[in-house]
Amino acid sequence: MMQKIEFPSSLAAEILNHAQQDPRVEVCGLIGGGDSQALSCYPIDNIAEDPVSVFFMDPQQQIQAMRMMRENDETLFGIYHSHPHSPAIPSPKDIEEASYPDAFYFVVSLNTKDVPEMNVFTIHDKQVTPVELIIVEA
Numbered sequence: 508m509m510q511k512i513e514f515p516s517s518l519a520a521e522i523l524n525h526a527q528q529d530p531r532v533e534v535c536g537l538i539g540g541g542d543s544q545a546l547s548c549y550p551i552d553n554i555a556e557d558p559v560s561v562f563f564m565d566p567q568q569q570i571q572a573m574r575m576m577r578e579n580d581e582t583l584f585g586i587y588h589s590h591p592h593s594p595a596i597p598s599p600k601d602i603e604e605a606s607y608p609d610a611f612y613f614v615v616s617l618n619t620k621d622v623p624e625m626n627v628f629t630i631h632d633k634q635v636t637p638v639e640l641i642i643v644e645a
Contacts, residue, residue, distance in 0.1 A: 540584025
């Protein structure tokens with residue numbers, strides 16, 4: 508049976524807006540949560556040499572986001588990034604570099620006609636499993 512998560516529409520909008528702010532490059536960030544619920548979004552600068560096709564989170568901002576999560580009694584719920592020109596599925600590099608087996612991986616594709624697409628996955632030992640995303644009003 509496919510795992511499901513409920514995700515607040517306000518956070519989904521925040522992530523989609525972040526992806527659309529600079530549609531030429533991959534944007535990225537962390538999602539904080541608690542009690543199996545997503546609570547906060549922490550956008551982080553992509554400092555990759557080729558941000559069009561890969562993301563590398565600014566380490567200082569990542570540390571700051573994790574600190575803010577702890578201060579807010581949150582844990583790492585998910586990691587998100589966008590694909591400007593490819594589908595909303597993890598790339599081979601995304602799978603290779605996935606190092607948080609308890610986190611959900613959110614991938615936004617801007618390679619769609621009108622509305623960006625967002626899909627969610629778990630990645631354990633390089634095995635990618637789709638997760639059903641249910642957007643709810645918070």
